[in-house]
Amino acid sequence: MSAHALDRDLAELAASARAALVREIDASGAWAADPVWREAFAAVPRHLFVPYYYVGVVGGHERRWGESPDSRTREEWIRGAYADAPLATRLRDGELLSSSSQPSLMAMMLTELRVRPGDRVLEIGAGTGYNAALLAHRLGDDDLVTTVDLEPEITEAARRHLAAAGHHPVVVTGDGARGVPERAPFDRIIVTCTLPSVPLAWLAQCRPGARILTPLATGLIALTVRDAGHAEGRFLPTPAYFVPLRGAERHETGPVEPAGVPRAARESELYRFLLELSRAGLEPQEAYALWEREGRPSRERYGVTVAGEREWAWLDSPEGPYVWPLR
Template sequence: MGAHALHRDLAELAAAARTALVREIDASGAWAADPAWRAAFEAVPRHLFVPYYYVGVMGGYERRWGESRDPRTREKWVRGAYADAPLATRLRDGELLSSSSQPSLMAMMLAELRVRDGDRVLEIGAGTGYNAALLAHRLGDDRVTTVDLEPEITEAARRHLAAAGYHPVVVTGDGARGVPERAPFDRIIATCTLASVPTAWLAQCRPGARILSPLATGLIVLTVRDAGHAEGRFLHTPAYFVPLRGAGRPDEESADLEGLPRRARESELFRFLLALSRGSLEPQEAYALWEREGQPSRERYGITVGADREWAWLDDPEGPYAWPLR
């Protein structure tokens, strides 16, 4: 098969796989809050953003290439590129540096961002560039800024975006510090897990801006009042992302759950409480609270960011259950 025929075959495979992915996301209800995102997922070719990716094979990793002349390998690679699953895309010394998130989770996060025409959006964590392309398709290149600490990641993101026909602003820098030269922003979305919400972001937001970020295995949505205050609650869904690299990198700790009942040890919601209250509650204290409050769902938890402190809470920012984040 010649190069032209190979390219045409790959494009046809990708179009069919993209249609199937959109149907799957549709069925999941992920973009119910803002169905306009459907058009972006229909248009943006994910396979151009994952020219290679890694999938677990016998404890190791296997690489699949879309350029293979073997039609079965090519088809398998394209199906994987458009699977509703996260793809590891960059590893260093066994550490995951970058990935392409599960598309239905991306769709849900983008829908919950609740963008409006004309909004300026800052993305923390460029990754492959796929999420920035979805934002650029919806809002326009000049309205989207994406930042990452690793030059090799931002360089690759720029290449992928250009190949797909998108040119948002890609910045190499510490996402915890934001991108002040591109401010003010109406929306900030992070695609990496935080330990706390950087106050620098608030100062770069317009009043009423919305911040959506992974934190403590959940997704927090904050409304910014001004440069010194933001507050909001968690969404219902669990979320696991690569940690933010740089000044705001989360501490990595694992709690000793020995002695706790199995239902707590195996409960994703209990582990969320442990992660959110890290260091403030011993596992036994957290378990007692969790049982006393009826094993609360994520939506009952929230975060308040002030000029001089930041805290997580259950039910009420000024209530009895609150834990410092910084």
């Protein structure tokens, strides 16, 4: 088979796999509140953003890449690129540094971002550049989108991927916890890595009424910014697990170990979420007692308030009896 014919076959496979992925996300209801995102996912080719990725195998990881001399490996690469699954894209000494998030989770987050025409958007965590491309496609103006990442090799690769897909948003190398003040003000901030708290720098770079969507604990918090020192919002119902932000705000603390707590609670995502969210205020047994007493509350009952140098998480009400400091 000639290289040209093989390229054509791979392109057809990519188009077919992308259409199948769009149908799968559609069926999940991820963008039901804003189905315009369907067109962005149908138009932006994910495989251009993951020229290689790693899959777990016995004893470590195996790289799948589009330049493999083996045709079957190239086909596996294409199929994997359009699976509704996260893809490990950068490893260092076995540690995951960067990934391409699960597309249905990306679709849900982009829908929850609630972008409007003309919005200026900051993405914290450039990753492969795929999310920035989806935003640029949706907004119809590359200059409205800024994405930042700490690692020069990540931002350089993201620029290449974006250019290959025909998009040129502003890609910045820097500490995401500090935002990108030279590109402010922003109407939306979307974060694709987890932090222990919400940096005040983000609020200062937002317009009043801006929306910030960020992973926190093992959930996603949607904050409405009142001004440079105040924001508040509740968690979305979905669990979310992201790699930690690298930079000034990085925290080295691992997961809380709930010693002395019944196994059913230890295995519950909702209990583990409360445990992580309240780690600065409650011992595991106290968190368990609260969790049971309050009827094993869902994520939507929790929220976060930022007020100047104070930041706290809460259950049901920011002024209620159940509040825990985040910093």
